[in-house]
Amino acid sequence: MGAPADSGDSALAILLATRNAKKRRELERIAAAAALRIHFFDLDLYPDVPTAPEEEATFAGNARAKALWYARATGQICLADDSGLEVDALGGAPGVRSARYAGPQAGDADNRRALLAALRDVPAERRTARFRCALALADEEGILFEADGTTEGTLLAAERGGSGFGYDPLFLSTDLGRTFAEVDSAEKDRVSHRGRALAPLLAFLRDAPLL
Numbered sequence: 001m002g003a004p005a006d007s008g009d010s011a012l013a014i015l016l017a018t019r020n021a022k023k024r025r026e027l028e029r030i031a032a033a034a035a036l037r038i039h040f041f042d043l044d045l046y047p048d049v050p051t052a053p054e055e056e057a058t059f060a061g062n063a064r065a066k067a068l069w070y071a072r073a074t075g076q077i078c079l080a081d082d083s084g085l086e087v088d089a090l091g092g093a094p095g096v097r098s099a100r101y102a103g104p105q106a107g108d109a110d111n112r113r114a115l116l117a118a119l120r121d122v123p124a125e126r127r128t129a130r131f132r133c134a135l136a137l138a139d140e141e142g143i144l145f146e147a148d149g150t151t152e153g154t155l156l157a158a159e160r161g162g163s164g165f166g167y168d169p170l171f172l173s174t175d176l177g178r179t180f181a182e183v184d185s186a187e188k189d190r191v192s193h194r195g196r197a198l199a200p201l202l203a204f205l206r207d208a209p210l211l
Contacts, residue, residue, distance in 0.1 A: 012036075013038075013039045014039070014041075015076040015078045016040050016041065017081070019044055023165075028040050036206060046070075049074060052065060052069035052070060053069075059083060062096060064138075064143055064146070066136070068136075068143070077137065077139050077144075079135065080137075081133060083131065085115075085171070086132055087118075088129060090118060108165055108166050108167075115155070116170070127155040129153055130153065131192065132148070133150075137201065137204075150196070151192055151193045152174045152175075153171045155171060155172070159179075161178070161179045161182035163182070163183070169181035
């Protein structure tokens with residue numbers, strides 16, 4: 001497979017194991033705030049590469065499997081993220097099925113509606129939940145680095161805010177006292193599961209010979 005187009009500088013090029021543009025922009029934003037010269041590109045450059053199976057029981061397992069799958073399929077250094085929402089009253093669901101909670105073709109709004117329906121009779125004090133993120137960085141030879149992060153909150157009975165994506169409008173952050181859809185990106189990145197998982201990864205990249 002060919003390399004991505006030259007970004008015009010000496011930035012490290014990393015393939016993201018996603019076609020989700022919002023997720024790519026979030027990762028780019030967090031890396032830029034850490035003053036690292038990283039050029040992220042996503043799977044849109046590789047339309048013929050088959051989708052990696054997500055058959056593991058954990059976020060970490062899925063992240064490792066995806067990172068290795070796409071690194072070996074493209075020859076690029078690959079960063080895979082597997083993340084989702086764990087709801088205590090639902091026994092940890094939707095968990096690794098967060099992106100397809102309402103079905104394999106479901107969108108964000110469909111998933112939020114399905115979650116609200118599942119929690120219809122659950123009182124506010126039992127709606128505790130957390131976002132969890134696992135990251136894995138790999139090349140063709142194997143895993144280079146792994147990290148994870150969590151952030152705690154509760155789930156509202158109605159959406160609030162117009163920013164973010166996924167379950168953000170329902171997730172009332174314990175740290176912020178607002179939903180992730182009500183705060184600006186810098187506030188969210190400071191306490192989010194993905195921001196917390198990326199911090200040790202970016203520290204690794206800062207010191208690694210990859211850069």
